[in-house]
Amino acid sequence: MVEPIKNITSAPEISREKSVELYAKAKTYFPGGVNSPVRAFKSVYGTPLFIKKGDGAYLWDADDNQFIDFCCSWGPLILGHNHPSIREKVMDVMQYGMSFGAPTALENELAELILSNNSFIEKIRFTSSGTEAVMSAIRLARGYTKRNKILKFEGCYHGHTDALLVKAGSGLVTFGETSSAGIPEAFAKETIVIALNDKEALQKAFEEFKDEIAVVIIEPVPANNGLLLQHKEFLQYLREICTDNGTLLLFDEVISGFRLSFTGASGYYDIKPDVITYGKIIGGGLPVGAYGASAEIMSNISPEGAVYQAGTLSGNPVAMAAGIAQLSELVKPGFYDDLNRKTEVFVNNLLQFIKERNYPVQIDQIGSIFWFAFTTQGTIRRADEIDPASMENFKKMHRELLNRGVYMGPSGYEVGFVSAAHTTDILDKAKQAIFDSLDVVFNG
Ligand code: PLP
Numbered sequence: 001m002v003e004p005i006k007n008i009t010s011a012p013e014i015s016r017e018k019s020v021e022l023y024a025k026a027k028t029y030f031p032g033g034v035n036s037p038v039r040a041f042k043s044v045y046g047t048p049l050f051i052k053k054g055d056g057a058y059l060w061d062a063d064d065n066q067f068i069d070f071c072c073s074w075g076p077l078i079l080g081h082n083h084p085s086i087r088e089k090v091m092d093v094m095q096y097g098m099s100f101g102a103p104t105a106l107e108n109e110l111a112e113l114i115l116s117n118n119s120f121i122e123k124i125r126f127t128s129s130g131t132e133a134v135m136s137a138i139r140l141a142r143g144y145t146k147r148n149k150i151l152k153f154e155g156c157y158h159g160h161t162d163a164l165l166v167k168a169g170s171g172l173v174t175f176g177e178t179s180s181a182g183i184p185e186a187f188a189k190e191t192i193v194i195a196l197n198d199k200e201a202l203q204k205a206f207e208e209f210k211d212e213i214a215v216v217i218i219e220p221v222p223a224n225n226g227l228l229l230q231h232k233e234f235l236q237y238l239r240e241i242c243t244d245n246g247t248l249l250l251f252d253e254v255i256s257g258f259r260l261s262f263t264g265a266s267g268y269y270d271i272k273p274d275v276i277t278y279g280k281i282i283g284g285g286l287p288v289g290a291y292g293a294s295a296e297i298m299s300n301i302s303p304e305g306a307v308y309q310a311g312t313l314s315g316n317p318v319a320m321a322a323g324i325a326q327l328s329e330l331v332k333p334g335f336y337d338d339l340n341r342k343t344e345v346f347v348n349n350l351l352q353f354i355k356e357r358n359y360p361v362q363i364d365q366i367g368s369i370f371w372f373a374f375t376t377q378g379t380i381r382r383a384d385e386i387d388p389a390s391m392e393n394f395k396k397m398h399r400e401l402l403n404r405g406v407y408m409g410p411s412g413y414e415v416g417f418v419s420a421a422h423t424t425d426i427l428d429k430a431k432q433a434i435f436d437s438l439d440v441v442f443n444g
Helices: 017-029 084-094 104-117 130-145 199-208 232-244 264-269 315-328 337-358 388-403 423-442
Strands: 051-055 057-062 066-069 123-127 149-153 192-196 213-218 248-252 275-278 288-292 360-368 368-374
Touching: 066 423, 084 315, 104 123, 104 288, 104 315, 123 130, 130 149, 130 213, 130 275, 130 288, 192 199, 192 232, 199 232, 213 232, 232 248, 232 264, 248 264, 264 275, 275 368, 315 337, 337 360, 337 368, 337 423, 368 388
Parallel strands: 149 192, 149 213, 213 248, 248 275
Antiparallel strands: 051 057, 057 066, 123 288, 275 288, 360 368
């Protein structure tokens, strides 16, 4: 039984003096004051918090406010902030220099760690971001199949390359409409966009563009527009229809890779895509992306094959060191069982409270990813099922949570991440802050 609602009032506003000052300065340097848009706090109240340090499950801002962090740098920090083994490995490697533009043993070491524990890919290429990994994997798929069109799903984000910054127009099967200025319509015309969880649209797309689709790209766990959990059966169908049509299936595992399990969503669902992209966790908090596939498909990449792709800082030794240190923790027996179980208990406690209070909220969860949906309509599987008006409640909750020492990504479309550093005690504290915040949202 949860406690009855007392005279619940909003928590006092935290001080943001220094963040406000830093933000004003930042606006004179950077468009919108930031180097990546969501950081600007446009979808929530107040100015963005400027962060001073992180340790374990906690963050401190420039005004010395302390927060339990569920953003975790948007996913990479599965061990929490400033993990000692990552810090030590990075510092050790840095003694010998930061970059050589030549191969190092560290690249072999990280590749060995990944490939020997992941039967879904045979060869890998490191890049410096998830965007770069996806862009390169799409080029590989086009080069390999000698086809031009790609098919993506509305509500999946794959980084900011031109061909993928497109959203669905109206209708069952559409060419993408650009979702950013600066993308030629002709590029968007190579991208077919359909809704998630829609077999009929998929069939229709393959009928309409027979022998033209190089690759179908999907986040197997779509986690950039809410958490749009797909039925395993839909992902299996995707696998079949791609195989039947000579189209490659690309799982974009920039979020789900090393998050749901060491082998990501591919392992979780036991479905073998043709190409997989990684980012975030793979770099232990430093800039690393990667794409991998069978040795046969990867042999098309230069210098072995004709598909060009390169990078001055690809395989950077410091970034490789961070990746090695982080992934070495993840392969330890029981790592994912503990993390996923802890998250499940946390979310179940929240759901119990929500049920007893009868609040119109649901929390979707998979592994250590969770998402608050301010609705009671049941699991949301498509982007167009999210009511934009429901974001008002997220906004209120976000402010209350910040004022109560809990940091979530500053948008209701973003998911939360639990890290290994989030102990049961810390999660209990966060839970109480969430209870109180929801009470304020619905009764304050
Ligand atoms: N793909 C997915 C599924 C992502 O979530 C992201 C980033 O959030 C990207 C690609 C792009 O990665 P990056 O931001 O490292 O370029």
